[in-house]
Amino acid sequence: MAQLLYGGAGVVLFALGLWAFLVYTPLLRKLIALNIMGSGVFHLLIAIAERGELPPDPVPHALVLTGIVVAVSATALALAMGRRLEEDEGGR
Amino acid sequence: MVDSLALAVSVPLVGGLLATAIPKRAQALGLLASLVAVIAVAWVLVGVWQEGSLRSELGGWAAPLGIALVADGLSAALLAMAALVALGVGVYATGYFRRGDAAAHFWPLWLLLWAALNGLLLAADLFNIYVTLELLGLTAAALGALTGSVEAVSANLRYLLVGLLGSMTYLLGVALLYTAHGTLDLGLLAAVIQPGPVAASALVLMTAGLALKAALFPLHFWLPPAHANAPAPVSAALSALVVKAAFYLILRLWLDVFAPVVTPWAASLMGLLGAMAIIWGSWRALRSERLKLLAAYSTVAQIGYLCLFIPLLQALPPGSERDDLFVALVLMALTHGLAKAGLFLAAGLVQRDAGHDRIDDLGGTAQNMPATTFTIALAGTALIGLPPSGSFIGKWILMTSAIESGQWWWILVILVGTLLAAAYVFRVLSRAFNLEPTPRRFVTQARTEVPALLLALASVAVLGLAADSLWRLLGMGEGA
Structure with missing residues (x-):
């Protein structure tokens, strides 16, 4: 039951993030939307790691950790590029 | 024992890290890493050629916890194409980036990109x-x-x-x-x-x-x-x-x-998207005002050609015909990779020489830069699919299979796409030959012009005339 709740919440988060990414134009909102989409996928992965009596499956956990690192670096690069654009526009 | 698959990924990665750590030597380190990486890829290629496919478990850890690398004919062919393009791009970059700053930033990122690409092809x-x-x-x-x-x-x-x-x-x-x-x-x-x-x-x-x-x-x-x-x-x-x-x-x-899981409908949808990409990409390429934009739209069209193969591959039963079609697909992808790399490198030289890349004002390029104009013409030959380029064979087999599997409508798309491609290539060439022909020197800057020329030449001559070995590499049609 808890598994379904977490997994379902993950899919809802993904859909919300996708909607916000497509609808809003400001860079910051797009980035937050992407991160929410990512959290949705991570939610789903953590939910499927549960195996009842057995200890949780370690593979999805490893995937989520790697995914978080990737998401942080991607966000940082996008923010740096966005700041560069803002500085250029401000300097004109 | 040293593992060729791991080397193909780790050499560019280590080169990228070294270039980051010692920015003053970035260019020398980058070139050295490129050379070693090309040797590693050649080693993988020989291994796949002899054994059909290679697999290695990194650090001796088996799946699911470990990371495995696998090379088969398809990934080896693309690895080799990537290595050729990377070598050309690397040599070109030494002449293209004159300011130390850009070169210092280019090499670490470029080598990291190459490592990621090799990792992806071998994953x-x-x-x-x-x-x-x-x-x-x-x-x-x-x-x-x-x-x-x-x-x-x-x-x-x-x-x-x-x-x-x-x-x-x-x-x-x-x-x-x-x-x-x-x-x-x-x-x-x-x-x-x-x-x-x-x-x-x-x-x-x-x-x-x-x-x-x-x-x-x-x-x-x-x-x-x-x-x-x-x-x-x-x-x-x-x-x-x-x-x-x-x-x-x-x-x-x-x-x-x-x-x-793939149904004929899903495969046809991919083919339809590919067909639309061919028409739309070629049309926009024809209408582009800038040479680099033309090359970019032509990439959209070329990806479309590759998608056209999917419904045909899905429809054909396993056998020598399907194998031929698959090799043709790889041949098209390789030809486009080499030709487009050559075209973009040449376009960069034209842009630097003329100060712009507006196609309508390119008169005299053939006189100022004969080798570069020749490169554009060669790459154009491969993009149109004229013999002896690899894409000629690719398109030929694609059309034959379209008739044999009863999906003749794809041929119309290929014909229109080819005509449009001929139109946009000749549009550039006709502008470039605008002035009286008195070229003084064929090559003006060897370091940048020769890699572009060789890449375009490889797409036309080598892939077209030596296509046979691709069948062998992909492990198909043996004894045929």
Whole structure:
């Protein structure tokens, strides 16, 4: 039951993030939307790691950790590029 | 024992790290790493040639915890193409980036991109593909924005965001597959996958994510500005390699992993999108005012040709005809990679010489830069698909299979696309030959012109005339 709740919440988060990414134009909102989409996928992965009596499956956990690192670096690069654009526009 | 597969990934990676640590020596280190990496890839190629396929478990850890690398004919052929283009781009970059600053930033990112690309082509499981795909997207966007101009940064920021959206969608598909089957290994998945709602939604999600990255029509909108505004060696690598990597994954998924799930309707939809990409991309290329934009739109069209193969491959039963068609697909991809790299490198030289790349004002290019004009003509030959280029054989087999499998309507698309391609190539050439012909020297700057020329030449002559060995490499049609 808890598994379904977490997994379902993950899919809802993904859909919300996708909607916000497509609808809003400001860079910051797009980035937050992407991160929410990512959290949705991570939610789903953590939910499927549960195996009842057995200890949780370690593979999805490893995937989520790697995914978080990737998401942080991607966000940082996008923010740096966005700041560069803002500085250029401000300097004109 | 030293492992050739691990070397193909780690040599560019170590080179990139060294170039980051010692920026003053970045160029020398970068060239050295490129040479060693090419040797490593040649070693992989020889291994695949002799044994059919290679597999290695890194550090002796088996799946699911360990990371495995696999090379078969398809990945070895693309690895070799990437190595050739990378060598050309590397030598070209030494002459292209005159200021030390740009070169110091170019080499670490470029070598990292190459490492990610090799890792992607050799990855044996869906999650490592995700990681390498993200690395590829991040380095490609950073490289594309290297000039720092507002157009380049905003186009590549959009590319980065679209790429992230694509990889998130792909990752959701991976999560669904792991839920259903409990494995990420490509080979194991292919054995257990069953048609059903989970597999179908995973296929749709992963394909949509990858189609965004491969710039498949109608998801190609980000490509032309991003590729046209990047520095020339970077556009060459982006158009020839990075887009092709995403398409390689689509191919792997549709033909290997999801083969039992794919229906004729789904395959025809991919073909339809490909057909629209051919017409729309070629038309926009014909109407482009700038040479680099023309090259970028032509990439959109060429990805379309590759998609046309999917419905035909799906329709044909396993056998020598299907094998021929598959080799033709790889041949088209390789030809386009080499030709487009040559074209973009040449376009960069034209832009530097003339100060712009507006096609209408390119009169006299043939007199000022004969070798570069020859490169554009050779690359154009391969893009149109004239003999003896590799794409001539590719298109020939594609049309034959279209007739044999009763899907004759694709031929109309190929004919229109080829005519449009001839039109946009000759439009550039007719402008370039505008003045009285009195070329003084054939080659003006050997370091930049020769790599471009050799890449274009390889796409026309080598791939066309030595296509036989590709059949052998892909392990098909033996004894034929």
